[in-house]
Amino acid sequence: MTTADLITSLLQQAVGLQQQGHFGQAEDLYLKVLHAQPDNFDAMHLLGVIARQTGRPALALELVSRAIGINPLQANAHCNLGAALQDLDRPLDALACYDEAIRLQQGYAVALNNRGNTLRRLSRHEEALASYRQAIEARPSYAEAHNNLGAVLHTLRRHDEALLSYQRALQWNPAFADALNNLGITLHALHDFDSALASYDRVLQLQPGRADAWCNRGMALQKLRHFQHAVSSYDRALNIDARFAGAHLGRANSLRSLERNEEAVAGYLQAMECGADAEQVNYALAALGVVAAPAASPGAYVRELFDQYAGHFDSHLQQNLQYRTPALLMDLLRPHLPAAALDIVDLGCGTGLCGALLKAYAGRLDGVDISPAMLEQAKQKKCYDSLACVDIGEFLRRCECRYGLAVAADVFVYIGDLSDTFAAAGKVLKEGGLFAFSVEESEQEDIVLRASRRFAHSPAYLQKTAEAHGFVIDEMAREVIRQDNGADVHGCLVVMHRL
Incomplete structure (x- = not known):
């Protein structure tokens, strides 16, 4: 060979x-x-x-x-x-x-x-x-x-x-x-x-x-x-x-x-x-009550939660959870709105459920949310003049605009201590500007993190925190805002104005 x-x-x-x-x-x-x-x-x-x-x-x-x-x-x-x-x-x-x-x-x-x-x-x-x-x-x-x-x-x-x-x-x-x-x-x-x-x-x-x-x-x-x-x-x-x-x-x-x-x-x-x-x-x-609750939910947790949820968010909330917060908040807010159009910011706008209701009262409507997938859904509703993908606290701290109305529907369930948020919101609102929001209601403690990993706030806490940051509460209503595993979830809807 x-x-x-x-x-x-x-x-x-x-x-x-x-x-x-x-x-x-x-x-x-x-x-x-x-x-x-x-x-x-x-x-x-x-x-x-x-x-x-x-x-x-x-x-x-x-x-x-x-x-x-x-x-x-x-x-x-x-x-x-x-x-x-x-x-x-x-x-x-x-x-x-x-x-x-x-x-x-x-x-x-x-x-x-x-x-x-x-x-x-x-x-x-x-x-x-x-x-x-x-x-x-x-x-x-x-x-x-x-x-x-x-x-x-x-x-x-x-x-x-x-x-x-x-x-x-x-x-x-x-x-x-x-x-x-x-x-x-x-x-x-x-x-x-x-x-x-x-x-x-x-x-x-x-x-x-x-x-x-x-x-x-x-x-x-x-x-x-x-x-x-x-x-x-x-x-x-x-x-x-x-x-x-x-x-x-x-x-x-x-x-x-x-x-x-x-x-x-x-x-x-x-x-x-x-x-x-x-x-x-x-x-x-x-x-679960094992360690002290943080001031707010981790941003990565909230972003991941809603990125996964975005494509089915509207139908799941409205059909499965009987979610009513945007409509209830608008019903409470409407009598307090001036005749003239307002510059409005929708904090934690999600897929735009509130934006669709706010558009009729807006000269300009801006949306802010931490979840890019939710913002993609909001963009399709074509009701916002701008959309920002950022944590609302960071947005409020950096914002140079002055709004006549800020709205936060079902957002503060992911923020425990509202002091910094109220303070920052006061800086972006014009004098007399309105702030409308919802919380899940805590009947005893000022702030409680529930097993659902959502924060609840007491009416008394909302009252004293508003006063501490230059707001006057115009109206507060207690409503069933959604269901969780078939049980009613009670919340507080609030409209207040900046002094």
């Missing part, structure tokens, strides 16, 4: 072993080839691929770079170099490698898909979408690219489009567990919790050891109010990964809903020990 025949035979054996996952044996054969022929591109390149497959990205970078030095015109080597750079957290360098691979081989689907992954990591989402679509155009059956396209669409909250992408991925690969899991996540975001649950169950039939799917399943069960089953699902996740902070947190939330508060407290503490956000965990503990 000639040397050339021997090298060909060794390479064929090595490739077969590598494809079967026998990396050590394949590596030995590639090294034999390189001993006989040090400038063999295939052996050097595939040795680098093995290094990456076995978790050695720095060595992969060195070996694939040497292979490119032998033959710089091989697109697949540039693509694999990009993958190693991506593993080493060098996304811009990886991007340049993928671009070179695509230059050498037009329509190179794998490089286009990997390029999309890098762009997504850089939060260049529109460019990532374009790259994934090019990969799919080059290879319509590329299930991974369909799945990745769906992931970016989900990030952009284009959930209906994401759903179609995952479904296309599954048409080409019905056993694609990642796509099934992502499908469940998007169905969850669309509030189709039963279908999400079915999708997670399909994932777990294929890969029963996936802690993330068990955790996702628990979250769907929680939304369906099957709290005990949710706890069991979280337990399965924690049996696989005992330090899964999200599973500890979800389990604690379900235990709280079951009123198993001591167990819930232990769960929250475990979640924090495993890396869950300390501010949000302490907030949950405060709602």
Whole structure:
């Protein structure tokens, strides 16, 4: 056998072993080839691929770079170099490698898909979408690219489009567990919790050891109010990964809903020990009376809550919770409004339920909310002259406008101590300017953080806080403002003016 025949035979054996996952044996054969022929591109390149497959990205970078030095015109080597750079957290360098691979081989689907992954990591989402679509155009059956396209669409909250992408991925690969899991996540975001649950169950039939799917399943069960089953699902996740902070947190939330508060407290503490956000965990503990309540709800908690809720906010509030605050507040406010149009700011405007009622009285109407997803919904109502995505406290402190009316409907349930808010509101209102708002009513304590994680305030507290900051209460009404699990929630509606 000639040397050339021997090298060909060794390479064929090595490739077969590598494809079967026998990396050590394949590596030995590639090294034999390189001993006989040090400038063999295939052996050097595939040795680098093995290094990456076995978790050695720095060595992969060195070996694939040497292979490119032998033959710089091989697109697949540039693509694999990009993958190693991506593993080493060098996304811009990886991007340049993928671009070179695509230059050498037009329509190179794998490089286009990997390029999309890098762009997504850089939060260049529109460019990532374009790259994934090019990969799919080059290879319509590329299930991974369909799945990745769906992931970016989900990030952009284009959930209906994401759903179609995952479904296309599954048409080409019905056993694609990642796509099934992502499908469940998007169905969850669309509030189709039963279908999400079915999708997670399909994932777990294929890969029963996936802690993330068990955790996702628990979250769907929680939304369906099957709290005990949710706890069991979280337990399965924690049996696989005992330090899964999200599973500890979800389990604690379900235990709280079951009123198993001591167990819930232990769960929250475990979640924090495993890396869950300390501010949000302490907030949950405060709602259970374990630690002192903060001055306000954590901003990240409020933003995440309403970003998830935005697409179904109006229908859920009005149909499920019998939410009446905007209409009730307007009924209370209307007799106090002057004949002339006012400049109005809607603090915590959400999807614009109040804005639609305020527009008729506004010369200018500005909306402020911490949730970008809620503001997207508000924008569609076309009743605001401007919308600002910012915490209302920060907005009030920085605002240079002077308004005739400020409104805060169902906002102060996320703020305990109202002193700073009232003081800041006084600075943005004209003399005699009106401030209309709602609170959940506390019948005894000035401020109480309830188990619902919503603050309630007493009428006496509102009276003294208003007076301390230069306001006079014109009218206060006690009303049922919504329902919670079928029970009436009483609130106070207030109209006051600045001296």
